[in-house]
């Protein structure tokens with residue numbers, strides 16, 4: 221139990237109380253007592269409202285379960301099913317046409333299309349790196365990943381491989397030719413770049429030339445005759461051609477080009493939700509502190525790498541001479557959003573007057589809001605949001621009533637923090653089925669402050685399984701992406717967003733690339749996101765952000781959105797089509813493979829979550845492909861096992877046997893980690909028991925969420941280890 225201090229009828233964990241008093245409040249102009257009195261009022265008002273929402277979730281789920289139970293194996297009549305969903309309030313009336321009126325939105329959200337990075341906020345090293353990922357080296361991203369294959373001498377070797385380097389340079393020149401074409405000839409033939417009369421001049425063997433579209437030239441650094449960097453712009457995104465004839469790469473390049481740097485992570489979500497393990501007051505304070513320091517611009521991380529130590533700091537803005545000779549400053553950092561927790565969880569970091577842990581989302585709204593004040597006011601204001609807004613990403617909401625309460629809570633937090641109404645913007649994660657099915661009504665509830673909608677297809681898949689748990693056995697996990705509901709969902713999200721006036725005002729986003737090492741595949745596949753009309757799509761790393769940025773040069777998202785506006789490409793009927801499979805299609809081997817795959821990823825993720833407090837991990841699957849696993853992917857895997865178990869596709873014995881087999885494999889995968897606690901042969905660690913509980917009791921988890929089990933097992937593990945070590949924060 222934390223040590224609590226009493227204030228305004230609340231019991232506040234000492235770490236949190238001290239953090240607020242000594243770090244967060246100073247400089248905001250808010251008096252401590254007024255702050256805690258406001259917090260107490262907000263908790264009094266919103267705790268019952270949130271509990272009511274959760275009770276409605278339970279009631280609706282029970283009615284859906286009963287509906288499927290009573291039908292047995294009878295085929296579902298879509299009309300009757302839809303009528304039933306309306307009768308229980310799962311579906312609500314769609315509002316008439318309207319446009320959102322959100323204002324004070326930064327261009328990175330309103331008008332610029334580009335990659336959106338996500339990062340676990342408890343990890344300061346990663347968080348600082350993510351904030352700095354606004355600009356990324358194309359040469360590094362190509363050289364260091366499978367974006368360039370390893371054939372024909374191009375292997376990634378321990379020392380620099382010039383053959384691989386040449387392939388990188390060739391691809392870089394191709395990128396320039398594709399998107400920054402010269403009036404004559406190729407960038408590959410350029411022997412020198414300079415600036416003359418506010419225009420880019422390229423020297424080639426056959427004479428001088430310039431850009432085919434001269435307006436793409438935006439500025440330069442250094443002198444006009446010998447620029448250090450040329451700044452170009454296309455589709456609202458900047459790139460730098462960096463020139464240094466003394467540099468190891470630049471010295472061998474005819475034009476002295478040492479790198480091409482791309483504006484990459486235009487926005488970044490600092491995540492307090494599914495990629496972190498934050499189970500108590502110290503964990504929560506670690507996240508709030510990192511957010512505060514990001515807003516103050518002071519976050520640092522001491523790093524040891526390759527035998528060297530250095531301190532990572534947040535980048536400064538980038539200053540250029542514009543084409544017209546004036547000074548031009550561009551942001552050096554990604555625009556940061558903050559993902560808070562959803563309505564489900566409570567936190568004992570604060571107890572209400574009855575001694576009950578309070579809804580964690582109230583704490584997130586208050587304490588990240590407090591951190592944001594340092595960006596909104598004072599001498600350093602505007603280092604994050606130049607428009608004076610805070611971007612809250614709100615996950616896991618089920619339908620419009622839940623969105624309405626989330627918006628009311630933000631309005632309440634604005635009151636406590638003395639902010640202008642609607643300073644706190646909301647991003648609605650469209651990742652629960654009841655939200656997808658009522659998306660327009662959800663947006664209506666948030667119409668004055670909504671800054672994004674986004675398809676979180678991973679949670680959405682988990683909810684697809686859980687909501688219809690009793691309808692029958694679901695198709696295999698890999699087949700989910702070919703189901704009709706998911707295509708309908710992805711299309712409807714874009715179409716409804718455009719219909720509600722998101723174009724030029726708010727983001728329409730798409731989901732995560734969950735294979736962090738498979739950049740070649742990503743380069744081929746993820747262009748589908750801007751082609752689908754998305755302003756942004758999630759990437760797991762800065763490198764992925766740089767490579768995904770290429771897609772926004774390839775696709776003109778504004779033009780694509782214009783083509784799509786005014787259409788609905790899918791129907792509610794398609795969205796509500798339940799992805800049940802036919803057991804006759806699955807051999808014994810299919811069943812075993814599916815089970816092993818889901819259990820292995822569940823165990824591989826949970827073992828680091830529970831033992832080490834690592835909320836997002838790269839876990840190799842059974843074929844050795846490294847996959848990003850977080851709570852949403854774990855929700856899918858555990859719910860899938862629970863569903864097949866419920867419908868007898870696999871037996872309880874099969875599940876128990878798979879748990880033990882896969883635990884040994886996961887132990888082996890982690891064997892090089894000296895701090896690792898194996899699960900086999902005892903099968904009694906908190907981590908193993910958490911995974912076992914999640915799959916065997918999966919049907920009973922609220923909405924199939926993994927949080928309750930993970931939190932309680934992690935808390936037990938923390939009690940059992942003396943130093944409460946959390947490797948995620950190292």
Ligand SMILES: CC(=O)SCCNC(=O)CCNC(=O)[C@H](O)C(C)(C)COP(=O)(O)OP(=O)(O)OC[C@H]1O[C@@H](n2cnc3c(N)ncnc32)[C@H](O)[C@@H]1OP(=O)(O)O
Nearest residue numbers: 338339346349350494495678732760761836837838848852
């Ligand atoms: C369904 C959902 O909700 S998706 C949203 C939640 N998911 C996420 O947020 C994914 C975020 N990504 C990550 O956490 C990580 O990239 C992982 C866990 C997938 C892989 O992590 P690792 O195995 O440590 O990555 P890897 O060893 O390849 O790279 C580590 C380096 O990349 C950097 N890096 C990796 N991911 C990120 C990131 N998201 N932001 C910033 N830097 C990052 C690290 O800072 C580190 O560089 P450094 O040594 O200079 O500090």
Ligand SMILES: O=CC(=O)O
Nearest residue numbers: 676677678679852
């Ligand atoms: O949060 C994202 C998701 O896919 O879930």
Ligand SMILES: [Mg+2]
Nearest residue numbers: 651676679852
């Ligand atoms: Mg999610």
